[in-house]
Amino acid sequence: MSFKTIDWQDDKVVMxxxxxxxxxxxxxxxxxxxxxxxxxxxxxxxxxxxxGVAAAMGIALGAREIESDDMDSFSKQFSEICSVIGATRPxxxxxxxxxxxxxxxxxxxxxxxxxxxxxxxxxxxxxxCHEDIAINREIGKxxxxxxxxxxxxxxxxxxxxxxxxxxxxxxxxIRSAIDYGKNIKVLADETRPFLQGARLTAWExxxxxxxxxxxxxxxxxxxxxxxxxxxxxxxxDRIASNGDVANKIGTYMVAVLAARxxxxxxxxxxxxxxxxxxxxxxxxxxxxxxxxxVTHIKDRQITPEGVNIKNPAxxxxxxxxxxxxxxxxxxxxxxxxxxxxxxxxxx
Ligand code: MRU
Numbered sequence: 001m002s003f004k005t006i007d008w009q010d011d012k013v014v015m016x017x018x019x020x021x022x023x024x025x026x027x028x029x030x031x032x033x034x035x036x037x038x039x040x041x042x043x044x045x046x047x048x049x050x051x052g053v054a055a056a057m058g059i060a061l062g063a064r065e066i067e068s069d070d071m072d073s074f075s076k077q078f079s080e081i082c083s084v085i086g087a088t089r090p091x092x093x094x095x096x097x098x099x100x101x102x103x104x105x106x107x108x109x110x111x112x113x114x115x116x117x118x119x120x121x122x123x124x125x126x127x128x129c130h131e132d133i134a135i136n137r138e139i140g141k142x143x144x145x146x147x148x149x150x151x152x153x154x155x156x157x158x159x160x161x162x163x164x165x166x167x168x169x170x171x172x173x174i175r176s177a178i179d180y181g182k183n184i185k186v187l188a189d190e191t192r193p194f195l196q197g198a199r200l201t202a203w204e205x206x207x208x209x210x211x212x213x214x215x216x217x218x219x220x221x222x223x224x225x226x227x228x229x230x231x232x233x234x235x236x237d238r239i240a241s242n243g244d245v246a247n248k249i250g251t252y253m254v255a256v257l258a259a260r261x262x263x264x265x266x267x268x269x270x271x272x273x274x275x276x277x278x279x280x281x282x283x284x285x286x287x288x289x290x291x292x293x294v295t296h297i298k299d300r301q302i303t304p305e306g307v308n309i310k311n312p313a314x315x316x317x318x319x320x321x322x323x324x325x326x327x328x329x330x331x332x333x334x335x336x337x338x339x340x341x342x343x344x345x346x347x
Contacts, residue, residue, distance in 0.1 A: 001161050002207055006045060006053050008126050011064065013057045015045045018162060022203040033062030033081050040088040040095075043194065047163020048237045048273055049132050052094030055085045056125035059102045063121045066114070074114050078106060090285040091246055091314045093238040097272040098128060132165035135270045136172040138328035143233065143268050144176030146324070146331070147184060151177075151230035154187040154220060157248035158200035159235025159268065169268040170233040171201065173326060178210065186212040187229060189220060191248060193293040193311065217250050224261040232258045236269040236325075243319030243336025244281025245269075249312055255321040264323040271327055271347075274340055281316035289313045 003025065007014045013030040019042070020026055028044060030036050036058030039045055045054045062081035066074050082099050089095060102121060109120050147153060153174055157163075160171030167175065177184050186205055191197035198214050205212040215223065223229055232254055238246045245251070245267050258265040278284060291309035295301055303309070324333040329346050332339030 001166050003161070003204075004166070005050050005162050006057065006129065006165060008057055008060075008122070008129065011061075011122075013054070013061060015039060015054065016162070017044050018046055018200060019043060021162075021199055030058075031061065032065060033058045033085065036061060037084050037088050040085070046194075046196070047158060047160075048092035048094040048235065049136075049164040049169070049270060050162070051089060051092050052098035052272060053125075053129045053132055053165050055088075055095045055098040056102055056128045058085050059099065060118075060122040060125040063118050066118075069114050071110060071114060074117070075106075075110065089287055091237045091287045092273075093275045094270075094272050101128065129165045132270070133167055135328045136164050136167040136169055137176075139169050139268050139270065139326055140167065140172035140176030140179075142328070142331055143173030143266060143326035144180050144182075146264075146266060146326070147173065147177040147182060147231055147233075149182040151182070152185045152187060152228060154189065154223075154229045154232045154254065155201060156189040156197065156232075156234050156251050156254050157191045158196035158204070160201055160204045162200045162204055163235060168204075169235045169270065170266075171205065173233050173266070173268045174205075174210065175208070184210070186210060187220075187223065188212055188214050189250065189254065190214060190216045191250060192217055196248065217253075220254055221257045224257050224263060229258075229261075229263055232263060232265045234265075234267055236267050236273050237314055238278070238284050239267070239269060239274045239325065239340070240278045240281045240284060241274075241276045241337060241340060242280050243322060243325060243332070243340060244284070245317045245319070245322060245325070246281060246284040246286070246314045247317065249315050252315040252317045255317040259321050265317075265321060266324050266326055267317075267322055268326040271329060271343060274327075274343070276341065276344070281318065284314075284316060286315070287313040
Protein backbone atom coordinates (compact mmCIF):
# COMPACT_ATOMS: atom_id res chain seq x y z
CA MET A 1 0.00 0.00 0.00
CA SER A 2 1.17 3.53 -0.61
CA PHE A 3 0.34 4.56 2.95
CA LYS A 4 0.48 3.01 6.41
CA THR A 5 -2.45 3.24 8.78
CA ILE A 6 -0.45 2.34 11.87
CA ASP A 7 3.12 1.31 12.52
CA TRP A 8 5.64 0.85 15.33
CA GLN A 9 8.77 2.88 14.55
CA ASP A 10 11.70 3.61 16.92
CA ASP A 11 9.56 2.79 19.94
CA LYS A 12 6.83 5.17 18.87
CA VAL A 13 3.39 4.47 17.44
CA VAL A 14 2.95 6.23 14.11
CA MET A 15 -0.54 6.73 12.70
CA UNK A 16 -1.95 8.56 9.72
CA UNK A 17 -4.39 11.19 11.05
CA UNK A 18 -7.71 10.03 9.58
CA UNK A 19 -9.51 13.16 10.75
CA UNK A 20 -7.62 15.18 8.16
CA UNK A 21 -7.94 12.93 5.12
CA UNK A 22 -8.30 13.41 2.23
CA UNK A 23 -7.02 17.01 2.33
CA UNK A 24 -3.92 16.33 4.38
CA UNK A 25 -1.82 13.17 4.66
CA UNK A 26 -0.20 13.69 8.04
CA UNK A 27 1.49 11.03 10.15
CA UNK A 28 1.50 11.57 13.90
CA UNK A 29 3.95 10.01 16.37
CA UNK A 30 2.88 8.88 19.81
CA UNK A 31 5.25 8.03 22.62
CA UNK A 32 2.79 7.60 25.50
CA UNK A 33 -0.20 5.33 26.07
CA UNK A 34 -2.35 8.27 27.18
CA UNK A 35 -1.79 9.93 23.81
CA UNK A 36 -2.73 6.71 22.02
CA UNK A 37 -5.90 6.41 24.12
CA UNK A 38 -6.82 9.97 23.15
CA UNK A 39 -6.07 9.24 19.47
CA UNK A 40 -8.47 6.25 19.54
CA UNK A 41 -11.20 8.35 21.21
CA UNK A 42 -10.74 11.25 18.80
CA UNK A 43 -10.65 8.90 15.78
CA UNK A 44 -7.16 9.70 14.55
CA UNK A 45 -7.29 5.92 14.13
CA UNK A 46 -10.63 4.17 13.66
CA UNK A 47 -12.13 0.97 12.28
CA UNK A 48 -12.41 -2.12 14.50
CA UNK A 49 -9.21 -4.00 13.55
CA UNK A 50 -7.09 -0.80 13.48
CA UNK A 51 -8.43 0.12 16.92
CA GLY A 52 -7.33 -3.34 18.14
CA VAL A 53 -3.81 -2.82 16.78
CA ALA A 54 -3.64 0.70 18.28
CA ALA A 55 -4.80 -0.68 21.64
CA ALA A 56 -2.07 -3.35 21.67
CA MET A 57 0.60 -0.83 20.64
CA GLY A 58 -0.69 1.67 23.22
CA ILE A 59 -0.37 -0.99 25.93
CA ALA A 60 3.14 -1.87 24.77
CA LEU A 61 4.08 1.82 24.92
CA GLY A 62 2.51 2.14 28.37
CA ALA A 63 4.49 -0.87 29.64
CA ARG A 64 7.70 0.84 28.49
CA GLU A 65 6.72 3.97 30.40
CA ILE A 66 6.51 2.11 33.74
CA GLU A 67 9.62 2.91 35.76
CA SER A 68 9.40 0.30 38.52
CA ASP A 69 11.44 -2.94 38.34
CA ASP A 70 9.21 -4.58 40.91
CA MET A 71 6.78 -7.02 39.24
CA ASP A 72 3.85 -6.35 41.62
CA SER A 73 4.02 -2.63 41.09
CA PHE A 74 4.53 -3.18 37.33
CA SER A 75 1.47 -5.45 37.28
CA LYS A 76 -0.69 -2.82 39.02
CA GLN A 77 0.33 -0.10 36.60
CA PHE A 78 -0.10 -2.45 33.65
CA SER A 79 -3.76 -3.10 34.64
CA GLU A 80 -4.33 0.62 34.96
CA ILE A 81 -2.98 1.15 31.42
CA CYS A 82 -5.29 -1.59 30.10
CA SER A 83 -8.28 0.06 31.83
CA VAL A 84 -7.51 3.44 30.28
CA ILE A 85 -7.20 1.93 26.80
CA GLY A 86 -10.39 -0.10 27.41
CA ALA A 87 -12.37 3.06 28.21
CA THR A 88 -11.82 4.66 24.79
CA ARG A 89 -14.52 3.24 22.51
CA PRO A 90 -17.14 0.68 23.58
CA UNK A 91 -18.52 -0.98 20.45
CA UNK A 92 -15.64 -2.51 18.48
CA UNK A 93 -14.84 -5.73 20.32
CA UNK A 94 -11.39 -5.86 18.68
CA UNK A 95 -10.30 -3.30 21.28
CA UNK A 96 -11.14 -5.69 24.14
CA UNK A 97 -9.82 -8.70 22.20
CA UNK A 98 -6.41 -6.98 21.87
CA UNK A 99 -6.37 -5.95 25.54
CA UNK A 100 -7.17 -9.53 26.60
CA UNK A 101 -4.42 -10.88 24.34
CA UNK A 102 -1.86 -8.50 25.89
CA UNK A 103 -3.07 -9.36 29.42
CA UNK A 104 -2.79 -13.10 28.74
CA UNK A 105 0.75 -12.65 27.50
CA UNK A 106 1.58 -10.60 30.57
CA UNK A 107 0.38 -13.44 32.83
CA UNK A 108 2.24 -16.04 30.79
CA UNK A 109 5.58 -14.21 31.11
CA UNK A 110 5.30 -12.51 34.48
CA UNK A 111 8.09 -14.68 35.87
CA UNK A 112 10.48 -12.92 33.47
CA UNK A 113 12.21 -9.65 34.38
CA UNK A 114 10.26 -6.42 33.85
CA UNK A 115 12.68 -5.44 31.05
CA UNK A 116 12.16 -8.76 29.24
CA UNK A 117 8.38 -8.50 29.63
CA UNK A 118 8.39 -5.02 28.08
CA UNK A 119 10.15 -6.46 25.02
CA UNK A 120 7.72 -9.39 24.80
CA UNK A 121 4.70 -7.05 24.93
CA UNK A 122 6.18 -4.84 22.21
CA UNK A 123 6.79 -7.86 19.95
CA UNK A 124 3.21 -9.05 20.51
CA UNK A 125 1.76 -5.68 19.49
CA UNK A 126 3.87 -5.72 16.32
CA UNK A 127 2.72 -9.30 15.61
CA UNK A 128 -0.95 -8.31 16.01
CA CYS A 129 -0.34 -5.62 13.37
CA HIS A 130 1.34 -8.01 10.90
CA GLU A 131 -1.20 -10.78 11.49
CA ASP A 132 -4.05 -8.39 10.76
CA ILE A 133 -2.83 -7.78 7.21
CA ALA A 134 -2.47 -11.54 6.59
CA ILE A 135 -5.97 -12.16 8.01
CA ASN A 136 -7.47 -9.49 5.74
CA ARG A 137 -5.87 -11.12 2.71
CA GLU A 138 -7.52 -14.42 3.68
CA ILE A 139 -10.89 -12.70 4.17
CA GLY A 140 -10.36 -11.15 0.75
CA LYS A 141 -9.67 -14.51 -0.88
CA UNK A 142 -12.75 -16.08 0.72
CA UNK A 143 -15.01 -13.18 -0.22
CA UNK A 144 -13.57 -12.24 -3.59
CA UNK A 145 -15.03 -15.39 -5.15
CA UNK A 146 -18.55 -14.33 -4.12
CA UNK A 147 -18.58 -11.16 -6.21
CA UNK A 148 -19.57 -11.56 -9.83
CA UNK A 149 -17.53 -10.14 -12.69
CA UNK A 150 -19.00 -6.81 -13.77
CA UNK A 151 -20.65 -6.10 -10.39
CA UNK A 152 -21.30 -2.76 -8.79
CA UNK A 153 -20.74 -3.18 -5.06
CA UNK A 154 -22.10 -0.81 -2.45
CA UNK A 155 -20.14 -0.31 0.76
CA UNK A 156 -20.89 1.73 3.87
CA UNK A 157 -18.35 3.54 6.06
CA UNK A 158 -14.71 2.56 5.59
CA UNK A 159 -13.74 -1.07 6.12
CA UNK A 160 -10.56 -0.73 4.15
CA UNK A 161 -6.81 -0.46 4.66
CA UNK A 162 -7.44 2.61 6.80
CA UNK A 163 -9.70 0.64 9.16
CA UNK A 164 -7.18 -2.17 9.59
CA UNK A 165 -3.41 -2.62 9.60
CA UNK A 166 -3.71 -2.83 5.80
CA UNK A 167 -5.71 -4.22 2.84
CA UNK A 168 -9.08 -4.05 4.61
CA UNK A 169 -11.99 -6.39 5.28
CA UNK A 170 -14.91 -5.29 3.05
CA UNK A 171 -12.54 -3.41 0.76
CA UNK A 172 -10.17 -6.40 0.94
CA UNK A 173 -12.97 -8.52 -0.56
CA ILE A 174 -13.30 -5.98 -3.37
CA ARG A 175 -9.50 -5.77 -3.86
CA SER A 176 -9.33 -9.58 -4.06
CA ALA A 177 -12.18 -9.83 -6.54
CA ILE A 178 -10.29 -7.36 -8.72
CA ASP A 179 -7.09 -9.42 -8.26
CA TYR A 180 -9.08 -12.44 -9.46
CA GLY A 181 -9.50 -10.49 -12.70
CA LYS A 182 -13.08 -9.33 -12.13
CA ASN A 183 -14.31 -5.95 -13.20
CA ILE A 184 -15.77 -4.34 -10.06
CA LYS A 185 -17.17 -0.86 -9.54
CA VAL A 186 -17.71 0.53 -6.05
CA LEU A 187 -20.45 2.78 -4.70
CA ALA A 188 -19.31 4.38 -1.44
CA ASP A 189 -21.96 5.69 0.94
CA GLU A 190 -20.88 9.08 2.22
CA THR A 191 -21.54 7.89 5.83
CA ARG A 192 -22.70 10.86 7.82
CA PRO A 193 -21.69 12.24 10.24
CA PHE A 194 -17.96 11.37 10.22
CA LEU A 195 -17.91 10.87 6.42
CA GLN A 196 -15.73 7.75 6.42
CA GLY A 197 -17.12 6.78 3.00
CA ALA A 198 -16.76 10.15 1.26
CA ARG A 199 -13.37 10.94 2.78
CA LEU A 200 -11.62 7.63 3.47
CA THR A 201 -13.09 4.87 1.26
CA ALA A 202 -13.01 7.18 -1.76
CA TRP A 203 -9.42 8.24 -0.96
CA GLU A 204 -7.95 4.78 -0.54
CA UNK A 205 -9.78 3.22 -3.51
CA UNK A 206 -8.75 6.08 -5.78
CA UNK A 207 -5.13 5.61 -4.66
CA UNK A 208 -5.44 2.00 -5.89
CA UNK A 209 -7.08 3.04 -9.15
CA UNK A 210 -10.35 1.28 -8.24
CA UNK A 211 -13.50 2.70 -9.83
CA UNK A 212 -15.38 4.42 -6.98
CA UNK A 213 -18.43 6.68 -6.94
CA UNK A 214 -19.52 8.50 -3.79
CA UNK A 215 -23.24 8.78 -3.00
CA UNK A 216 -24.99 10.38 -0.05
CA UNK A 217 -26.55 7.97 2.44
CA UNK A 218 -30.09 8.63 1.24
CA UNK A 219 -29.39 7.61 -2.37
CA UNK A 220 -28.88 3.85 -1.98
CA UNK A 221 -32.58 2.90 -2.05
CA UNK A 222 -33.14 4.75 -5.31
CA UNK A 223 -30.07 3.15 -6.92
CA UNK A 224 -31.02 -0.33 -5.71
CA UNK A 225 -34.53 0.08 -7.12
CA UNK A 226 -33.04 1.07 -10.49
CA UNK A 227 -30.92 -2.12 -10.52
CA UNK A 228 -27.64 -0.23 -10.10
CA UNK A 229 -26.39 -2.25 -7.10
CA UNK A 230 -25.43 -5.94 -7.46
CA UNK A 231 -24.09 -6.62 -3.95
CA UNK A 232 -23.39 -4.91 -0.64
CA UNK A 233 -20.20 -5.59 1.35
CA UNK A 234 -19.62 -3.98 4.74
CA UNK A 235 -17.33 -4.52 7.73
CA UNK A 236 -18.31 -5.06 11.36
CA ASP A 237 -17.45 -3.75 14.80
CA ARG A 238 -18.90 -6.65 16.75
CA ILE A 239 -20.74 -9.78 15.71
CA ALA A 240 -22.91 -11.52 18.31
CA SER A 241 -22.94 -15.34 18.46
CA ASN A 242 -26.31 -15.41 16.62
CA GLY A 243 -24.86 -13.45 13.69
CA ASP A 244 -26.32 -10.02 14.52
CA VAL A 245 -23.82 -7.41 13.35
CA ALA A 246 -22.98 -4.02 14.84
CA ASN A 247 -21.45 -1.72 12.26
CA LYS A 248 -21.42 1.97 11.40
CA ILE A 249 -24.72 3.79 11.83
CA GLY A 250 -26.76 3.42 8.65
CA THR A 251 -25.68 -0.16 7.92
CA TYR A 252 -29.04 -1.51 9.12
CA MET A 253 -30.87 0.83 6.75
CA VAL A 254 -28.77 -0.46 3.82
CA ALA A 255 -29.41 -4.10 4.86
CA VAL A 256 -33.19 -3.56 4.94
CA LEU A 257 -33.07 -1.98 1.50
CA ALA A 258 -30.87 -4.77 0.12
CA ALA A 259 -33.33 -7.40 1.41
CA ARG A 260 -36.25 -5.47 -0.13
CA UNK A 261 -34.50 -5.57 -3.52
CA UNK A 262 -33.11 -9.11 -3.29
CA UNK A 263 -29.50 -7.90 -3.29
CA UNK A 264 -26.91 -10.04 -1.43
CA UNK A 265 -25.66 -8.35 1.75
CA UNK A 266 -22.22 -9.56 2.89
CA UNK A 267 -20.34 -8.78 6.10
CA UNK A 268 -16.55 -9.21 6.06
CA UNK A 269 -14.76 -9.42 9.40
CA UNK A 270 -11.95 -11.24 11.22
CA UNK A 271 -12.64 -13.72 14.02
CA UNK A 272 -11.44 -11.07 16.48
CA UNK A 273 -14.66 -9.15 15.70
CA UNK A 274 -16.87 -12.10 16.70
CA UNK A 275 -18.00 -11.95 20.32
CA UNK A 276 -19.30 -15.39 21.25
CA UNK A 277 -19.91 -14.13 24.81
CA UNK A 278 -22.82 -12.04 23.50
CA UNK A 279 -25.88 -13.96 22.41
CA UNK A 280 -27.67 -11.28 20.36
CA UNK A 281 -27.03 -7.82 18.99
CA UNK A 282 -29.25 -6.34 21.73
CA UNK A 283 -26.35 -6.81 24.14
CA UNK A 284 -23.85 -4.86 22.04
CA UNK A 285 -23.02 -1.46 23.61
CA UNK A 286 -23.66 1.34 21.11
CA UNK A 287 -21.34 4.31 21.36
CA UNK A 288 -23.01 7.73 21.49
CA UNK A 289 -20.61 10.36 20.19
CA UNK A 290 -20.45 14.13 20.61
CA UNK A 291 -23.35 16.15 19.09
CA UNK A 292 -20.87 18.42 17.32
CA UNK A 293 -20.23 15.66 14.76
CA VAL A 294 -23.86 16.22 13.66
CA THR A 295 -24.22 19.94 14.27
CA HIS A 296 -21.02 20.86 12.46
CA ILE A 297 -19.30 20.14 9.18
CA LYS A 298 -15.68 20.88 9.95
CA ASP A 299 -15.84 24.16 11.93
CA ARG A 300 -19.10 25.31 10.43
CA GLN A 301 -22.35 24.87 12.37
CA ILE A 302 -25.21 23.71 10.13
CA THR A 303 -28.00 23.30 12.72
CA PRO A 304 -29.81 25.97 14.75
CA GLU A 305 -28.11 26.77 18.03
CA GLY A 306 -29.48 24.64 20.90
CA VAL A 307 -31.38 22.04 18.82
CA ASN A 308 -31.56 18.51 20.29
CA ILE A 309 -29.18 16.02 18.68
CA LYS A 310 -28.75 12.26 18.68
CA ASN A 311 -25.50 10.69 17.52
CA PRO A 312 -25.37 6.90 17.93
CA ALA A 313 -22.23 5.82 16.08
CA UNK A 314 -23.37 2.25 15.30
CA UNK A 315 -26.47 0.18 14.65
CA UNK A 316 -27.23 -3.53 14.68
CA UNK A 317 -28.24 -5.47 11.58
CA UNK A 318 -30.16 -8.63 12.47
CA UNK A 319 -28.63 -11.88 11.21
CA UNK A 320 -31.72 -12.66 9.09
CA UNK A 321 -30.82 -9.77 6.76
CA UNK A 322 -27.25 -10.99 6.20
CA UNK A 323 -26.53 -13.25 3.22
CA UNK A 324 -23.15 -14.38 4.57
CA UNK A 325 -20.40 -13.48 7.02
CA UNK A 326 -16.96 -13.72 5.41
CA UNK A 327 -14.00 -14.45 7.71
CA UNK A 328 -10.40 -15.62 7.38
CA UNK A 329 -11.55 -19.13 8.38
CA UNK A 330 -14.35 -19.36 5.86
CA UNK A 331 -17.81 -18.10 4.95
CA UNK A 332 -20.87 -18.65 7.15
CA UNK A 333 -24.46 -18.26 6.03
CA UNK A 334 -27.83 -19.04 7.57
CA UNK A 335 -27.16 -21.13 10.72
CA UNK A 336 -24.94 -18.49 12.33
CA UNK A 337 -25.02 -19.88 15.87
CA UNK A 338 -23.46 -23.15 14.74
CA UNK A 339 -21.43 -21.70 11.89
CA UNK A 340 -19.70 -18.93 13.84
CA UNK A 341 -18.83 -21.28 16.72
CA UNK A 342 -17.50 -23.76 14.17
CA UNK A 343 -15.03 -21.17 12.81
CA UNK A 344 -13.23 -21.06 16.17
CA UNK A 345 -13.11 -24.87 16.35
CA UNK A 346 -11.34 -24.99 12.97
CA UNK A 347 -8.26 -23.17 14.33
O1 MRU B 1 -16.49 4.78 13.99
P1 MRU B 1 -15.56 4.00 13.12
O2 MRU B 1 -15.04 4.75 11.94
O3 MRU B 1 -14.45 3.36 13.93
O4 MRU B 1 -16.46 2.82 12.55
C1 MRU B 1 -15.90 1.92 11.65
C2 MRU B 1 -16.87 0.93 11.12
O5 MRU B 1 -18.01 0.91 11.46
C3 MRU B 1 -16.29 -0.12 10.22
O6 MRU B 1 -17.23 -0.52 9.26
C4 MRU B 1 -15.90 -1.34 11.06
O7 MRU B 1 -15.10 -0.96 12.13
C5 MRU B 1 -15.20 -2.37 10.27
S1 MRU B 1 -13.57 -1.86 9.83
C6 MRU B 1 -12.79 -3.11 9.01
